[in-house]
Amino acid sequence: MFRAILYQQWKWTRLIVCLGTVAAFAIPIFSLSSSTAAMDHKMAAAFLGHVQGWGVFYPVLAGTLGVLVAIALWTPDHRGRHVYSLALPVPRWRYVALRYLAGLTLLAAPVAALAAGALIASATASLPVGLHPYPVGLAIRFTLALLVAFTLFFAVSSGTARTAATILGSVAALVVIQVLMSAAGSQLNILMPIANALLTAPGPFAIFTGRWMLIDV
Amino acid sequence: MCRAWPVAVALSLLAAHGVAGQTLDTAHLHRRADSLLVLWREANTLGEVQQAVRDVRRQKSAQITRATAALRGEHPVQAGDLIVIADYPDSIPLREAVARAWGMLSTTYGGSATALVAQPIRLTVVFDERQLVTDGRRVPHRVTVDELERTLLGMTGQPRVDARFSRWLGNTVHPVFDTAAERGAVYLQLVTAGASAATACFQGSIAGCTTALQLSEDSEFYLTVYDAAQRRGAVASGRTADMLGPTERATYVRCVDDHVDSACVEFLRGMPLPQIPQPLNFQARNLLVSTAVQLGGAGAYDRLMADTSAPVIGRLERAANQPIDRVVTTWRAAVIAGRPPATAVSPGEGLLAVGWMGLIAFGAIRSTRWRLT
Numbered sequence: 001m002f003r004a005i006l007y008q009q010w011k012w013t014r015l016i017v018c019l020g021t022v023a024a025f026a027i028p029i030f031s032l033s034s035s036t037a038a039m040d041h042k043m044a045a046a047f048l049g050h051v052q053g054w055g056v057f058y059p060v061l062a063g064t065l066g067v068l069v070a071i072a073l074w075t076p077d078h079r080g081r082h083v084y085s086l087a088l089p090v091p092r093w094r095y096v097a098l099r100y101l102a103g104l105t106l107l108a109a110p111v112a113a114l115a116a117g118a119l120i121a122s123a124t125a126s127l128p129v130g131l132h133p134y135p136v137g138l139a140i141r142f143t144l145a146l147l148v149a150f151t152l153f154f155a156v157s158s159g160t161a162r163t164a165a166t167i168l169g170s171v172a173a174l175v176v177i178q179v180l181m182s183a184a185g186s187q188l189n190i191l192m193p194i195a196n197a198l199l200t201a202p203g204p205f206a207i208f209t210g211r212w213m214l215i216d217v
Numbered sequence: 218m219c220r221a222w223p224v225a226v227a228l229s230l231l232a233a234h235g236v237a238g239q240t241l242d243t244a245h246l247h248r249r250a251d252s253l254l255v256l257w258r259e260a261n262t263l264g265e266v267q268q269a270v271r272d273v274r275r276q277k278s279a280q281i282t283r284a285t286a287a288l289r290g291e292h293p294v295q296a297g298d299l300i301v302i303a304d305y306p307d308s309i310p311l312r313e314a315v316a317r318a319w320g321m322l323s324t325t326y327g328g329s330a331t332a333l334v335a336q337p338i339r340l341t342v343v344f345d346e347r348q349l350v351t352d353g354r355r356v357p358h359r360v361t362v363d364e365l366e367r368t369l370l371g372m373t374g375q376p377r378v379d380a381r382f383s384r385w386l387g388n389t390v391h392p393v394f395d396t397a398a399e400r401g402a403v404y405l406q407l408v409t410a411g412a413s414a415a416t417a418c419f420q421g422s423i424a425g426c427t428t429a430l431q432l433s434e435d436s437e438f439y440l441t442v443y444d445a446a447q448r449r450g451a452v453a454s455g456r457t458a459d460m461l462g463p464t465e466r467a468t469y470v471r472c473v474d475d476h477v478d479s480a481c482v483e484f485l486r487g488m489p490l491p492q493i494p495q496p497l498n499f500q501a502r503n504l505l506v507s508t509a510v511q512l513g514g515a516g517a518y519d520r521l522m523a524d525t526s527a528p529v530i531g532r533l534e535r536a537a538n539q540p541i542d543r544v545v546t547t548w549r550a551a552v553i554a555g556r557p558p559a560t561a562v563s564p565g566e567g568l569l570a571v572g573w574m575g576l577i578a579f580g581a582i583r584s585t586r587w588r589l590t
C-alpha cells in the first residue's frame with residue numbers, strides 16, 4: 001500500500017520535486033562560483049559576503065518546497081471530497097501516516113541533491129586559511145527546515161478547508177489589528193512577540209534562523 | 218701670486234666675521250629658548266590651575282545635584298561612585314544596570330572612573346513615545362538591563378587619552394561590553410584582513426600579531442604588515458586614478474597596473490597615514506588594551522596612562538605587569554577561542570526541530586477528523 005501511495009504522490013508532485021531537486025543541487029554550486037584558485041584573505045571578506053548572499057536561498061527553498069509538496073499531496077483529496085480515502089479498508093490514521101511517510105520519502109531527493117551539490121562545491125573550492133566548508137552541517141540544517149515546513153503544512157492541509165481558512169484568517173486578523181493599532185497611535189506591537197516566539201528557540205521555526213553558510217570561518 | 222694674497226686676506230676676514238656672528242646667534246638662540254621654557258612652564262601651571270578649578274566646580278555641581286535630589290525626595294540608585302536619579306526607578310531594571318555599569322567602569326578605568334561619574338546621571342522613564350522630556354535622558358519603560366547599562370556607559374563617556382596613545386588606538390579606551398561578540402568580530406578580522414602579518418598571527422605567530430597590531434608605531438607599517446601584492450591592493454583601495462594629479466597618477470599606474478612594488482611604496486609614503494588601510498581596526502586594539510588592563514588588575518589603567526611620552530609597548534607592559542609577548546599571547550588565545558559559531562546544527566537545535574515535527578505530525582495523524590472508524 002505504501003508503494004501505491006508513494007507512486008500516486010510522485011505523480012502529483014513530480015514537477016515540484018524535480019524543480020526543487022535541481023535548485024537544491026545548483027544553489028551550493030553557484031554560491032561558490034566566485035571562489036578562485038589563489039584567493040587571498042582580502043578576497044575572503046568579499047567571498048564570505050557572496051556566500052552569505054546565497055545563504056538566503058536555502059531556507060527559502062526549504063520553506064517553499066515543504067509548503068508546495070504538502071499542499072500538492074492533499075489537493076486531489078480535497079477535490080474528490082475524500083471519497084477515495086474513506087473507501088479504503090485501512091484505519092484513517094494509518095492512511096495519513098502512510099501519506100506523511102511517502103511525502104518524506106519524496107523529499108529525500110532534494111535533500112540528497114543539496115548534500116551532493118554542497119559536497120562537490122566544497123571539494124572543488126580553494127579556500128584560504130581560516131575558512132572552512134560546512135556541507136554536512138548545511139545539509140542537516142536544510143533537511144530539518146524542509147521537514148518542519150512540510151510537517152506543519154501537511155498538518156494544516158490534511159484538515160478541512162475551514163481549518164486552513166481559520167488559520168490564515170487568524171494571521172490576517174492579527175496583521176489588520178496591528179495596522180489599526182499603529183494608525184491609532186498605539187505603541188503596542190502584537191506581531192513582534194509572536195514572530196519572535198515562532199522564530200527563536202524553542203519556537204518551531206528556530207531552525208530557519210541559524211547560519212546558512214556553506215563556507216564559514 | 219701677488220694678486221692672490223689680498224683675496225685670501227679678504228676671505229679670511231669674512232670667515233672670521235661669520236664665526237663671530239654664528240657665536241652671537243647661538244647665544245641669542247639660547248636666551249630665546251630659555252625664555253620660551255619659562256613661558257611654557259607658566260602656561261603649564263596655568264593649565265593645571267584651570268583643570269583644578271574645573272574639577273572643583275564639577276564636584277560642587279555634583280554636590281548640589283545630590284542635595285537637590287535628597288530635598289526633592291528622589292531616591293538615587295548608587296553603585297560605587299556612580300549615582301543615577303530616575304523619576305520611576307522601580308519601573309526599569311535600574312539597580313542591576315547601575316551595578317553592572319559601575320563594575321564595567323571600575324574594571325576598565327580603575328581610579329579614573331571616579332572622575333567620569335562625578336556628576337550624577339538623571340534619567341526620565343518614558344511610558345509613551347510622545348511624552349515630553351525636559352530633564353534628563355529619556356529611557357523607555359521596557360528597556361532591558363543590557364540597553365540600560367549601555368545608556369549609562371554612553372552617558373559617562375570615556376576618559377581622555379594622550380595624543381600618542383590615541384593615534385595608535387584610534388580612539389579613547391572603551392569598555393568591552395559583549396566579550397564574545399567582540400572576540401568573534403576580531404577573529405573575523407584576522408581571517409579576512411588581507412595582510413600577511415594578520416595571517417601569520419592567525420596561524421600562531423606572536424610576532425605577526427605584534428606587527429599586525431602595529432605596536433611598534435611605525436609610520437611605514439605597510440612595509441612589514443603587507444606583502445607586495447597586498448601593498449598594491451592597499452593603493453588600489455585607498456585611491457582611484459581619476460582623482461590624482463599627473464605625477465601621482467603615473468606612480469599609481471606603475472604600482473597598480475605595472476605591478477612595480479617600489480612605486481607602491483612610494484605612493485603609500487605620499488599618502489596621509491590615517492588614509493592607508495590598516496589590517497586590524499580599533500576594535501582589535503581596544504581588545505588588546507582590555508586584555509592588558511585585565512591582566513594588570515588594580516591600577517592597570519592608571520599605569521597605562523602614567524607616562525604619556527613612553528612607547529605604546531612599554532605602557533601596555535606596565536599596565537599588564539607582563540612582557541608584551543605575554544599580553545599579545547593572551548589576546549590571541551582569547552580571539553581564537555572567540556571563533557563565531559559556524560553553520561553546523563547543534564544537538565539542541567536538531568532535537569528541537571525533530572520534537573516539533575513529531576508533535577505536529579502526531580497531531581495531524583491523531584486528529585479528530587480521522588477518528589471516524
